[in-house]
Amino acid sequence: MTTTDEHDAAALLASPVRRSLVAALERQKAEASIDDRGMTAAELAPLVDLHVSTVRFHLDQLVAAGVIVADFRRRETAGRPRKVYRPAPRPLVQGGDPLRLLTQLLTEAMTATVHGETVTPYEAGRRWAREHLEGHPDRTPADSPGVWLGRVGEVIDVLDGWGYHPEVSTSEGGRTARVELSDCPFLDLARDNQAVVCGVHLGLIAESMKQAGEADADVTLEPFVTEHRCLAHIRTTTPFRSA
Numbered sequence: 408m409t410t411t412d413e414h415d416a417a418a419l420l421a422s423p424v425r426r427s428l429v430a431a432l433e434r435q436k437a438e439a440s441i442d443d444r445g446m447t448a449a450e451l452a453p454l455v456d457l458h459v460s461t462v463r464f465h466l467d468q469l470v471a472a473g474v475i476v477a478d479f480r481r482r483e484t485a486g487r488p489r490k491v492y493r494p495a496p497r498p499l500v501q502g503g504d505p506l507r508l509l510t511q512l513l514t515e516a517m518t519a520t521v522h523g524e525t526v527t528p529y530e531a532g533r534r535w536a537r538e539h540l541e542g543h544p545d546r547t548p549a550d551s552p553g554v555w556l557g558r559v560g561e562v563i564d565v566l567d568g569w570g571y572h573p574e575v576s577t578s579e580g581g582r583t584a585r586v587e588l589s590d591c592p593f594l595d596l597a598r599d600n601q602a603v604v605c606g607v608h609l610g611l612i613a614e615s616m617k618q619a620g621e622a623d624a625d626v627t628l629e630p631f632v633t634e635h636r637c638l639a640h641i642r643t644t645t646p647f648r649s650a
Contacts (some may be wrong), residue, residue: 416650424467425474427455432475432494444480445491466492528603532610536618540565546620548645552581555643558619562641565615582647587640594635605630605637612639621645 431454435446448463455462461594469475469492476495479488507617510617526534546641556577563573563586570592588608591597597604609628616624623645 422465424455424457425469428462428465428468428469429494431455431473433493434445436494445478445493447489447491451492461509527610528606529610529613532607532612534610534612535563536611536614540615540618542618543620544618544622548621549643550645550648552577552647555581555621555647556584558616558621559586559641561619562586562612562615565611579642580647583640583642586641588637588639589635591635591637597630601630608639612641616641 408530428451431451432446448459448466451466452459452462457465460480466475466477470477473495475492477490477492480491481488527599544612549558556575559575563575564590566573566586571588572590574587574589576587577583577587593604612626612628613626614627616622621643625642625644627640627641629640632638
C-alpha cells in the first residue's frame with residue numbers, strides 16, 4: 408500500500424535543491440574511509456549556495472519522507488551534540504508500488520550521478536526496464552500487425568503493473584499503437600514536475616519496447632491531453648510483410 412511518506416519522497420526528490428542535498432550526502436558516504444559520519448546543515452549549506460536555515464528546512468523534509476536519516480553526534484570538544492544527516496538505507500522495491508518505484512528511481516539516479524554517471528529521468532526509466540524485465544531484445548522485429556500488437560501488449564502489462572489502466576487503439580494499418588494512460592498514479596506530482604515524471608515514463612516505455620524486441624520503435628508521449636489523461640504513441644519503423 409502506498410503511504411503519504413512515499414508520495415512525499417517522490418515529490419521531494421523532484422526538486423533540484425533536494426536532489427543536490429541527497430547527492431552531497433551520497434558523495435560523503437562514498438568517500439568516507441572509516442565510517443559514515445554524515446554531514447551537518449552548516450556543512451551542506453555552501454554546497455548548494457543556500458542559507459543554513461533554508462538547508463535545514465529541506466533536510467528535515469527529506470527526513471520526514473524517509474529519504475535521509477538524522478541523528479545527533481557528540482562533539483570531540485565541549486558543546487551541544489551536532490545534528491548530522493545521512494542517506495537512508497534503501498531496500499530493493501519489487502513492483503506493485505508505483506510511488507515507491509519512482510522514489511527509488513530518482514534516488515538511484517542521484518547515487519549514479521555521485522559516482523560520475525549522469526542519469527536523466529529518461530535514462531532512469533530505461534534502467535528500470537533493463538534491470539527488471541525478462542526481455543527478449545534479440546527477437547526479430549514484428550513483421551505483421553498481429554505480432555506488433557503482441558509486442559505492444561507486453562508493454563501494456565508493464566504499465567498496468569505501474570498502476571495505470573491503459574487502453575490501446577491502432578492506426579496506419581496497425582503500425583501505430585495509441586495508448587491512453589488514465590488515472591496516472593503520479594498525477595499530482597506530474598503537474599508540478601512534468602519533465603521528471605514524464606521523462607521516467609517515456610524511458611520506461613522505450614526500453615520496454617526494446618526488451619520486447621522492438622529497439623527501433625518510435626515512442627512519443629503527450630502529457631495531459633485532458634486533465635486526467637496522457638497519450639503514448641508507439642510506432643514501428645519496420646515494414647510489415649505483404650499478405
